[in-house]
Amino acid sequence: MKKIDWHKKLFESLSFPTLILTPDMTIVAANKRFLKKYSQGKEKIIGKKCHNILYQSEDPCPESSCPFLKVLHNKDATSSLKKTTGADGAEIYEDRVCSPILNNNGDVDYIIASFRDITKTKLLEIELQKTSEFLENIIASSASAILVADMKGVILRMNESARKLFGYTDKVAIGASIAEYLYTPGGARSIMKKLRSPDYGGVGKLYTTEMTIITSSGEEIPVEMTASIIYQDGKEVATMGIYNDLRPKIEIEKKLKEAEQIKLEQSNKMASLGQLAAGVAHEINNPLSGILIDASLILEELDEDSNIKNDMQNIIADTHRCKDIVKNLLAYSRQTEMKRELFNINDVIEQTLSFLSHHALLQNITINREFSASMLMCEGDKNQLVQAFTNIIINAAHAITGKGDITICTRRDKPKGKIYIEFRDTGCGIPEAILPRIFDHFFTTKEEGKGTGLGLGTVKSIVQKHRGKIKVKETSPKGTTFLIELPLFKVTENAPL
Ligand SMILES: Nc1ncnc2c1ncn2[C@@H]1O[C@H](COP(=O)(O)OP(=O)(O)O)[C@@H](O)[C@H]1O
Ligand SMILES: [Mg+2]
Structure with missing residues (x-):
């Protein structure tokens, strides 16, 4: 039988590039696999030092990084990971396994070193680690508290938010069987029951439910939680709960309720104030009419050069003002x-302008009419609309110092069923800071005796009673445009106002 050199066969059949070195690092x-990997003939390798071949270096490697020295010292196998860069710049990971071949005295005769290319495995491992770190980061940085427990209630994981919410440190909680104590009695059981039922988001899931948790200090906290069962190979292995503290939400709701209550009280107060004002206005209206008639009669009877003529005219003008205020108060309180x-809205505007034609405020103001030729039919209370338009025009006149223009423009949008009325003035404009308040009752920027702050509030309530809207379309130091939108009357329409 042919004698087989087993040592040689074994050495050649190793599936990794392999070298044998003497203790002085001579190859x-x-x-064959080694020769193939380094594309070298045997004669160029044998007798060379390992660093000549592995690193193309004349100098030996630093002692600390040489695995062969370690083998010589420990007389035991060692495995080390070596990261290198290939000719194409790609990273290469090699697992270098070095083992001593000992003689009968137990000394190292040779070192056998094999080089396994583990780049693929290593890159996969790095990728996996990155993914796992990424997932870990998501859980850790979540503002919601996340807690994972096994099926016996032993806590496996909790993120920072969970540590804060439940008041436990990892040291105390992880590995402890405390899941049951995190809820009010029966809570944990009820969660598990719902999780296994198909009725709360499907088997294995629990959609948002509100419940109470108990912190490490025994405090009960209302939370909103969602939960799920984690399965592995179809078996339940853990449960995960995500919790959000409801206290801030409850606090806000409470504050909102309180604010609403205050608003309600305020509007009740305003309503009774309105009633009171309306009552007074009603009582004052008749005597005012009396004063007006008497004063007018006296004025008529006065001599042309009477020295109280001017005073009488002032009495009449001021009485008119009082009557205007009374009118606004009555409209405001919807009495x-x-x-x-x-x-036709155009007629109502004409009527308003004719009432105002002798008003002192309008004497230096040009009124431009840009009226639509269509019929702008509207249903409602003409007198109230006259009053609304009067208030807007008087405001515009107040805003104009010296000469100026007020342009009134009307149009309709038949398909939308709307009438639009624009009042454009060349006045001082409305500062942005007060814009949100101009429709508030009693809000005025005018000096005492000039404004009551009831004008625009009354306009708004009249427009709204007509199922319309009013807004400031535009305002700048060059002027202001108010836009009123009213429903266009439709023949079929008979809905009550
Ligand atoms: N056309 C306008 N131009 C500038 N400011 C206006 C105009 N209309 C209303 N305002 C502002 O809105 C405020 C509220 O108006 P209003 O409710 O009619 O009360 P009042 O006229 O009694 O002050 C006015 O004081 C004024 O500052
Ligand atoms: Mg006004």
Whole structure:
């Protein structure tokens, strides 16, 4: 039988590039795979030092990084990971396994070193680690508290938010069987029951539910939680709960409720104030009419050169002002009954302008009419609309110092069923800071005796009673445009106002 050199066969059949070295790091054998890997003939390798071949270096490697020295010292196998860069710049990871070949005295005769390319495995491992770190980061940085427990209630994981919410440190909680104590009695059991039922988001899931948790100090905290069962190979292995503290939400709701209550009280107060004002206005209206008639009669009877003529004129003008205030107060408190008549808006504006034609405020102001030629039919209370338009025009006149223009423009949008009325003035404009308040009752920027702050509030309530809207379309130091939108009357329409 042919004698087989088993040592040689074994050495050549190793599936990794392998070298045999003497203790002074001289290469004495290299298998075929090694020669192939380094594309070298045997004669160029045998007799060379390992660093000549592995690193193309004349100098030996630093002692600390040489695995062969370690083998010589420990007389035991060692495995080390070596990261290198290939000719194409790609990273290469090699697992270098070095083992001593000992003689009968137990001394190292040779070192056998094999080089396994583990780049693929290593890159996969790095990728996996990155993914796992990424997931870990998501859990850790979540603002919601996340807690994972096994099926016996032993805590496996909790993130920072969970540590804060439940008041436990990892040291105390992880590995402890405390899941049951995190809820009010029966809570944990009820969660598990719901999780296994198909009725709360499907088996294995629990959609948002509100419940109470108990912290390490025994405090009960209302939370909103979602939960799920984690399965492995179809078996339940853990449960995960995500919790959000409801206290801030509850606090906000409480504050909102309180604010609403205050608002309600305020509007009740305003309503009774309105009633009171309306009552007073009603009482004052008749004597005012009396004063007006008497004063007018006296004025008529006075001589042309009477020295109280001017005073009488002032009395009449001021009485008119009082009557205007009374009218606004009555409209504001909705004490005047709402009529239902049909009219063309253009006519209502004309009527307003004719009432105002002798008003001292309008004497230096040019009124431009840009009226639509279509019929702008509207249903409602003509007198109230006259009052609304009067208030807007008087405001515009107040805003104009010296000469100026007020342009009134009307149009309709038949498909939308709307009438639009624009009042444009060349006045001082409305500062942005007060814009949100101009429709508030009693808000005025005018000096005492000039404004009551009831004008625009009354306009708004009249427009709204007509199912319309009012807004400031534009305002700048060059002027202001108010836009009123009213419903266009439709023949079929008979809905009550
Ligand atoms: N056309 C306008 N131009 C500038 N400011 C205006 C105009 N209309 C209203 N305002 C502002 O809105 C405030 C509220 O108006 P209003 O409710 O009619 O009360 P009042 O006229 O009694 O002050 C006015 O004081 C004024 O500052
Ligand atoms: Mg006004």
